[in-house]
Amino acid sequence: MLTAQPGRRAVAVSAFDLPDAQQLLLHGCEDCACPVTTELPPPVADRLDLTLSQGSRWTCGPEIFEVRLDAEHRLLFNPVGSGGVVVVNDPAYRIFRCFQQPSTLAEVRAALRDSRDDADAIFDRLRQLEIIYPVGQPVVRPVFEVPKVLTAWLHISNACNLRCPYCYVNKSAEGMDEHVGRATIAAVARSAVANGFRGLKLKYAGGEASLNRRLLVRLHTYARTLSARHGLELYATLLSNGVALPRPLVETLRAEEIRVMISLDGVGSDHDAQRPFMNGKPSFRFVERTIAQLMEQDHAPHLSITITNRNAGGVANVVRFALERNLTFSLNFFRDNDCAINFPDLRYKEQVMIDALLDAFAVIEEHLPPWSILGSILDRGQLLEPRQRTCGVGQDYVVIDHRGKVAKCHMEIERTLGDVFRDDPLRLVQRDTSTVLNLLVDDKEGCRDCTWRYWCSGGCSVATFRATGRYDIKSPNCGIYKAIYPRALRLEGLRLLKYAAI
Ligand code: SF4
Numbered sequence: 055m056l057t058a059q060p061g062r063r064a065v066a067v068s069a070f071d072l073p074d075a076q077q078l079l080l081h082g083c084e085d086c087a088c089p090v091t092t093e094l095p096p097p098v099a100d101r102l103d104l105t106l107s108q109g110s111r112w113t114c115g116p117e118i119f120e121v122r123l124d125a126e127h128r129l130l131f132n133p134v135g136s137g138g139v140v141v142v143n144d145p146a147y148r149i150f151r152c153f154q155q156p157s158t159l160a161e162v163r164a165a166l167r168d169s170r171d172d173a174d175a176i177f178d179r180l181r182q183l184e185i186i187y188p189v190g191q192p193v194v195r196p197v198f199e200v201p202k203v204l205t206a207w208l209h210i211s212n213a214c215n216l217r218c219p220y221c222y223v224n225k226s227a228e229g230m231d232e233h234v235g236r237a238t239i240a241a242v243a244r245s246a247v248a249n250g251f252r253g254l255k256l257k258y259a260g261g262e263a264s265l266n267r268r269l270l271v272r273l274h275t276y277a278r279t280l281s282a283r284h285g286l287e288l289y290a291t292l293l294s295n296g297v298a299l300p301r302p303l304v305e306t307l308r309a310e311e312i313r314v315m316i317s318l319d320g321v322g323s324d325h326d327a328q329r330p331f332m333n334g335k336p337s338f339r340f341v342e343r344t345i346a347q348l349m350e351q352d353h354a355p356h357l358s359i360t361i362t363n364r365n366a367g368g369v370a371n372v373v374r375f376a377l378e379r380n381l382t383f384s385l386n387f388f389r390d391n392d393c394a395i396n397f398p399d400l401r402y403k404e405q406v407m408i409d410a411l412l413d414a415f416a417v418i419e420e421h422l423p424p425w426s427i428l429g430s431i432l433d434r435g436q437l438l439e440p441r442q443r444t445c446g447v448g449q450d451y452v453v454i455d456h457r458g459k460v461a462k463c464h465m466e467i468e469r470t471l472g473d474v475f476r477d478d479p480l481r482l483v484q485r486d487t488s489t490v491l492n493l494l495v496d497d498k499e500g501c502r503d504c505t506w507r508y509w510c511s512g513g514c515s516v517a518t519f520r521a522t523g524r525y526d527i528k529s530p531n532c533g534i535y536k537a538i539y540p541r542a543l544r545l546e547g548l549r550l551l552k553y554a555a556i
């Protein structure tokens with residue numbers, strides 16, 4: 055007979071229990087072909103035959119991942135399910151453990167001395183979140199969402215006032231002109247409609263996109279018109295180095311609901327070590343001022359933090375900087391590229407990166423934000439929504455350079471496939487097999503049996519190919535990912551404990 059402390063109710067909570075759960079999700083980095091933050095996928099227990107609930111035997115999923123959170127709570131996570139993180143207290147955990155042997159609900163009730171009154175509710179919770187399943191109906195794969203939004207990287211400026219050593223852009227003074235820009239917007243809207251997307255996400259990027267801000271504003275007005283005409287939801291982000299964003303531009307961005315992503319790689323000298331001006335002078339104090347100005351203008355930015363060997367020791371500090379200001383942020387690993395060839399000191403060692411991330415995670419634990427960090431602290435991986443591919447390359451992502459040429463990935467912006475004047479950009483990237491291949495994780499050697507396969511998806515294809523000459527193999531960052539996934543889950547469990555008022 056299993057016992058619980060007298061008077062303690064069994065409790066199980068997930069992200070669905072948080073007020074404003076939808077607003078508290080943050081997908082991806084804004085720097086890549088990451089999904090748009092739209093909505094929390096619903097629990098998917100309806101794929102299990104729940105008419106079997108009362109009389110049938112149920113059992114625990116075979117791969118359930120457990121982490122102890124504190125003296126009374128644990129986290130449960132099914133890496134092949136779609137229910138996400140579940141936090142249970144000890145009485146609820148004991149109910150879960152009853153299902154290690156296939157059992158009916160009645161048998162579990164009978165086995166409990168206390169918490170019997172809670173057994174039905176916990177049973178419902180655990181099956182809805184795919185922690186337990188009916189014997190004979192094992193959950194072997196999560197439900198994968200069909201992409202609903204086409205994302206377009208619009209390279210509106212090839213110029214930049216900074217000279218970051220890890221940047222993959224061969225910069226020039228050129229910018230996109232209005233003729234190319236309008237053709238680009240029309241082409242990506244056509245692609246979205248023709249391929250049945252519900253929405254369009256535009257990333258105004260470069261170089262430094264704000265150097266071509268008049269065009270940005272005009273193009274966005276045009277994009278709004280076309281989106282309304284075609285019934286497309288429109289999302290947009292300006293990716294900026296944050297050196298200077300004039301106040302009237304910020305007013306417009308706010309009014310037009312164009313989010314701002316600022317690259318900030320450290321506090322003070324950690325940032326300056328890898329994001330100097332063209333003349334070598336430091337840029338941190340300019341970026342810090344812009345961030346403060348954006349907050350003052352009620353248009354708080356998202357911070358994108360790129361980690362190299364140079365700034366790894368300062369990642370925890372910049373994470374603290376973000377959290378103290380209530381700013382969302384993402385952590386991205388440096389990806390080697392031809393332009394960075396002369397800067398070997400950017401390349402990190404596995405343990406250096408792990409240490410940097412764990413220091414940053416400790417700061418997150420100290421200042422747990424209300425939003426979930428599972429979509430933004432795992433480089434190209436995430437733990438919010440199961441995926442078969444790391445990113446949208448070749449599926450729901452197009453890159454358009456300043457001349458209107460189409461590429462598959464911004465890291466390969468010079469490997470163009472056609473242009474917006476003659477081609478359907480999405481069809482071009484979907485058909486291409488000559489540039490980056492974004493394979494399913496189950497097709498990557500080393501990934502097929504990995505616990506994290508549907509969350510990591512095997513890492514960035516461009517980075518893996520550069521390191522190994524292959525697309526069908528696990529990421530060179532695999533050891534780092536495996537070290538940090540459990541730690542990130544723990545942070546999510548602590549967030550639920552803090553904000554779900556168990
Ligand atoms: S790269 Fe490593 S952690 Fe990622 S899915 Fe493959 S084996 Fe798993």
Ligand code: SF4
Nearest residue numbers: 086087445463514516
């Ligand atoms: S291939 Fe790599 S760099 Fe390109 S969009 Fe995907 S994750 Fe990002």
